[in-house]
Amino acid sequence: MNVFIGPIQRLNRRRLQLQIEEELQFHLELLTAEHSRQNIPWDQAQAAALRRFGDVEKIRDECVRIASRNHPVVLAFKWFLGFVFVTGVLVRVFGTDYHVTRIGTGLMAVAILSRVLLYVRGMTRSTFVKAHHDSAPLKLNDS
């Protein structure tokens, strides 16, 4: 299942990461500006902002993890599995030919197994998101 959902999740994770970095950077820049208004050098203002903010990368990763759980792509996948299951049931009920009813059974089995796999993997949608370590650490905008 990772073959299907993995690439989408990786793209989504990157997009979420960029959005969260933008949000955190906005906060850090305003904090730095706030400190620099107290007539302290810019680099000291940045350091003070980072101290008040906390561990930026840890916070970013935590936010990405939470936001990924929530993503519509994964919810859509679950709905799709539901749709496959219902289709299977309909094919099984209304199919007259033996081979057609077998297709219905197959669809139902695929939907149930996929859903069970999602469940076994920890029930959370974020389970399918692998940690990325390739992103650059968040930096303050010096300009």
Place this chain on the structure above:
Amino acid sequence: MAKVRTDLMQGTLELLILKTLSRDQMHGYGIAQRIHEAVDDLLKVEDGSLYPALYRMEERGWIASEWGVSDNNRRAKFYRLTKAGRKRLEGERANWERVSQAIGRILETA
């Protein structure tokens, strides 16, 4: 007299955020500023700790967010309270009052 800064009790950050957003929609920095002003540095709140809380609260449907433009013309993510969040705020507030009243009684009598 020097102020003693106390660590925030678990779960109270969400209550502070809900209360802060009950007035107006705000970005993360605005929420942090409002909380710092309100607690007057008596409570130790790291600004960054707001964000995981905000994302969790959004996941639970208590707040909603959208990107907008801030006062300094920058793109910023604004959070607002949802109907469920408002209900949650009332519940949390009542719960907080009950707990603080109970602890107060114990401290007075024990």
